[in-house]
Amino acid sequence: MPSLEGKVAIVTxxxxxxxxxxxxxxAEAGARVVVNDxxxxxxxxxxxxxxxxxVVNEIVAAEGEAVANYDDVSDFGAAEHMIQRAxxxxxxLDILVLNAGILRDRxxxxxxxxxxxxxxxxxxxxxxxxxxxxxAYWRERSKSGESLRARVITTSSPSGVFGxxxxxxxxxxxxxxxxxxxxxxxxxxxYGVTVNCIAPNARTRMTEETFGDLPAPDEGFDPLDPGNMxxxxxxxxxxxxxxxxxxxxxxxxGSVNVLRPWDAGExxxxxxxxxxxxxxxxxxxxxxxxxxxxxxxxxxxxxGGRSMRVG
Ligand SMILES: NC(=O)c1ccc[n+]([C@@H]2O[C@H](COP(=O)([O-])OP(=O)(O)OC[C@H]3O[C@@H](n4cnc5c(N)ncnc54)[C@H](O)[C@@H]3O)[C@@H](O)[C@H]2O)c1
Numbered sequence: 001m002p003s004l005e006g007k008v009a010i011v012t013x014x015x016x017x018x019x020x021x022x023x024x025x026x027a028e029a030g031a032r033v034v035v036n037d038x039x040x041x042x043x044x045x046x047x048x049x050x051x052x053x054x055v056v057n058e059i060v061a062a063e064g065e066a067v068a069n070y071d072d073v074s075d076f077g078a079a080e081h082m083i084q085r086a087x088x089x090x091x092x093l094d095i096l097v098l099n100a101g102i103l104r105d106r107x108x109x110x111x112x113x114x115x116x117x118x119x120x121x122x123x124x125x126x127x128x129x130x131x132x133x134x135x136a137y138w139r140e141r142s143k144s145g146e147s148l149r150a151r152v153i154t155t156s157s158p159s160g161v162f163g164x165x166x167x168x169x170x171x172x173x174x175x176x177x178x179x180x181x182x183x184x185x186x187x188x189x190x191y192g193v194t195v196n197c198i199a200p201n202a203r204t205r206m207t208e209e210t211f212g213d214l215p216a217p218d219e220g221f222d223p224l225d226p227g228n229m230x231x232x233x234x235x236x237x238x239x240x241x242x243x244x245x246x247x248x249x250x251x252x253x254g255s256v257n258v259l260r261p262w263d264a265g266e267x268x269x270x271x272x273x274x275x276x277x278x279x280x281x282x283x284x285x286x287x288x289x290x291x292x293x294x295x296x297x298x299x300x301x302x303x304g305g306r307s308m309r310v311g
Contacts, residue, residue, distance in 0.1 A: 018229055020055050032090045037051045095152075141191075161250070162294075177197065178199075197248040223252060232251060250305065268286070
C-alpha cells in the first residue's frame with residue numbers, strides 16, 4: 001500500500017458504508033483522518049453521533065489517528081467549519097474525499113420539490129461547499145510558495161453517468177458531480193491539486209433500499225464489499241498519482257473502469273446555419289434506428305460490472 005504518512009484527510013459521510021471503507025483504508029495507509037458524518041437517515045433526516053464516533057474508535061483501536069466531525073456538508077458555513085477543524089486539529093489538509101449522500105427515489109412525475117431539493121443539496125452542494133473552502137485554503141498555500149500534492153475524490157454513481165430510471169434527483173446530482181470534477185480538476189491543477197471521481201458499487205443501506213437484500217457469498221471475494229473502492233482512493237492519494245486528474249472511475253469488485261467523459265460524437269457539419277427540415281432528414285439518415293440512452297443496466301455490464309437489479 002502506498003504510504004500516506006503525515007497526510008491529513010477528511011472523508012464525508014464516513015460513518016457507514018463506502019465512506020467508512022475509505023476512512024479505514026486512509027488511516028491504515030498512515031493518514032490522520034477527520035471522520036465526518038451527520039448520522040442522518042437514508043432520506044437525510046435527523047442526526048446521530050454514533051456512526052462517526054464508531055469509525056473513529058475502529059481507527060484508534062487499529063493504532064491509527066482520527067477525529068469525529070458532525071457537520072452537515074450541505075451547509076456552506078458548516079462545511080467551512082469542517083475544513084477548519086482538520087487544519088486546526090492536524091495542522092493542514094491534504095486529502096478531501098466527498099462521499100456523503102442520501103436517497104429520495106421517486107419517478108419524475110411524482111417527485112416533490114422537497115425530494116428534489118434535499119437530494120441536490122446533500123450531494124451537489126455537499127460537494128461544492130467543502131471543495132470551495134478546501135480549494136481556497138490550497139490556493140493560499142500554493143501562492144505562499146508551497147509545492148502541494150493535494151487530493152480531492154468526488155463521488156458520482158452509475159445512476160449519474162449512465163442514467164437510472166426513478167432517480168431524477170439523485171442521478172442529476174451525480175451527473176453534475178462528474179461535471180464538477182472535470183472543471184475543478186482543470187482549475188486546481190495549477191495549485192498542485194488533483195480531482196478525481198468514483199462511480200462506486202457496494203452493498204450498503206443505500207443499495208438495500210433500491211435493490212433489496214443482496215446476500216454476500218459464503219466464501220471467497222465479495223464484489224459488493226463496501227471496502228472495494230478503498231484501494232483506488234489510496235492509490236489516487238499517493239504522491240505518485242500527481243498527474244492523474246479529472247477522471248471518473250467506475251468500480252465493481254475488482255473491475256476499475258476509467259470511463260470516457262462526454263466525448264465528441266457524430267458530427268453533422270454544414271457551411272451555414274442548418275435548415276430544420278434538412279437537419280431532421282440528416283438525423284433520420286444517420287440514426288435509422290433512432291437514438292436513445294442504453295440505460296444503466298447494459299452500460300454497467302460494458303464497464304465491467306453487473307446491475308444489482310439483475311442479481
Ligand atoms: N452503495 C452503492 O452502490 C453506491 C452506488 C453509487 C454511488 N454511491 C454513493 O456513495 C456514497 C456513499 O454511499 P453509501 O452507499 O455508503 O451510503 P450510506 O447511507 O451507507 O452512507 C452515507 C453516509 O452519509 C451520511 N450523510 C448523509 N447526509 C449527510 C450530510 N448532510 N452531511 C454529512 N454526512 C451525511 C449518512 O449519515 C451516511 O452515514 C454516496 O454518495 C452514494 O450516493 C453508492
